[in-house]
Amino acid sequence: MKLITFTVPCYNSAAYMSHCVETLLPAGEEAEIILVDDGSKDDTGRIADEFAEKYPDIIRVIHQENGGHGEGVNQGIRNARGVYFKVVDSDDWLDTDALQQVMATLRAHLNDEKPLDLLMANYVYEHVADNTQLVVNYKGILPEDRIFGWQDIGHFPQNKNILMHSVIYRTEVLRACKLELPKHTFYVDNIFVYQPLPEVQTIYYMNLDLYRYFIGREDQSVNEKNMIKRVDQQLRVTRIMMNAVNLYDLPVTQDKLRAYMLNYFSMMMAISSIFLTLDGSEDALRKRSELWADLKAHDERLYHRCKFSVAGVCNLPGTLGGKISIGGYRIAQKLFKFN
Numbered sequence: 001m002k003l004i005t006f007t008v009p010c011y012n013s014a015a016y017m018s019h020c021v022e023t024l025l026p027a028g029e030e031a032e033i034i035l036v037d038d039g040s041k042d043d044t045g046r047i048a049d050e051f052a053e054k055y056p057d058i059i060r061v062i063h064q065e066n067g068g069h070g071e072g073v074n075q076g077i078r079n080a081r082g083v084y085f086k087v088v089d090s091d092d093w094l095d096t097d098a099l100q101q102v103m104a105t106l107r108a109h110l111n112d113e114k115p116l117d118l119l120m121a122n123y124v125y126e127h128v129a130d131n132t133q134l135v136v137n138y139k140g141i142l143p144e145d146r147i148f149g150w151q152d153i154g155h156f157p158q159n160k161n162i163l164m165h166s167v168i169y170r171t172e173v174l175r176a177c178k179l180e181l182p183k184h185t186f187y188v189d190n191i192f193v194y195q196p197l198p199e200v201q202t203i204y205y206m207n208l209d210l211y212r213y214f215i216g217r218e219d220q221s222v223n224e225k226n227m228i229k230r231v232d233q234q235l236r237v238t239r240i241m242m243n244a245v246n247l248y249d250l251p252v253t254q255d256k257l258r259a260y261m262l263n264y265f266s267m268m269m270a271i272s273s274i275f276l277t278l279d280g281s282e283d284a285l286r287k288r289s290e291l292w293a294d295l296k297a298h299d300e301r302l303y304h305r306c307k308f309s310v311a312g313v314c315n316l317p318g319t320l321g322g323k324i325s326i327g328g329y330r331i332a333q334k335l336f337k338f339n
Helices: 017-030 044-054 068-079 096-108 171-176 224-229 231-244 252-279 282-298 300-307 318-336
Strands: 002-010 031-038 059-064 082-087 118-127 132-136 167-170 203-215
Touching (some): 017 031, 017 044, 017 096, 031 044, 031 068, 044 059, 068 082, 082 171, 096 118, 096 203, 224 252, 231 252, 231 282, 252 282, 252 318, 282 300
Parallel strands (some): 002 031, 031 059, 118 203
Antiparallel strands (some): 082 167, 118 132, 118 167
């Protein structure tokens, strides 16, 4: 058994994966690093194998036919030997000093009578375009340096949602909720930080900058042009989340979690709607109408909750409505630098 499993999905990552792996190695032999070579066509597989040969007690390699980022995460969950589980994308990295503090905290709570289900830390956007950084922290939202539950959380602004970069789950939490991410689909990280949350009972937040995330490269999935081109995958993820959790069945003790998840799902509806609006084709606008109709048929309460939120603003009818929606999106884009 290991204390933590780091899973690194890799696809044609030869140019940058070594830096990622080298920032994980200081966790030592209490950690395992699973490198998932997702059918790469470059030297990714060879580099991964060389790391495994050099660090046989820490690094394992899984070579698979191309299945996408989600299947890389799935492989990690299936094969993890760690009590805790974290995904690190191959073009990102972890801060070494912060990692040592996280490892010490996980170690200290390993034998708690009630196990720690979720550890959270900050992440840093490294913006390529203007060489700036944006730290996303949860100060004032989450209690710091102690165990707490959902009843103790504050309000999450839309620009400070729980993302894959900020979470370390207890591995059994992911298995208990039967998490299985879809193959060949971008944006599955949204499912990863949504579906397991009702299984989480105990949380610990460390106000330190652990995860470093590059944003702004042309080939990234969150690049606006790519998001418009891949909007069908965004729709697939949104529909999976629609059906993953019945939010109105959550117990009273998870009222604050329900409120958070309602806001998160509304954001997903907003993203799907705005990128279909940006596409602007007849087919895209038909898909937007179908998405909202599907939501209404699935759960009218959830439909009305989304309709009277930012998601509704992204779904305004007609040419003028589309211009207003896009104008609001452009303002938010400049303020929050999210792609």
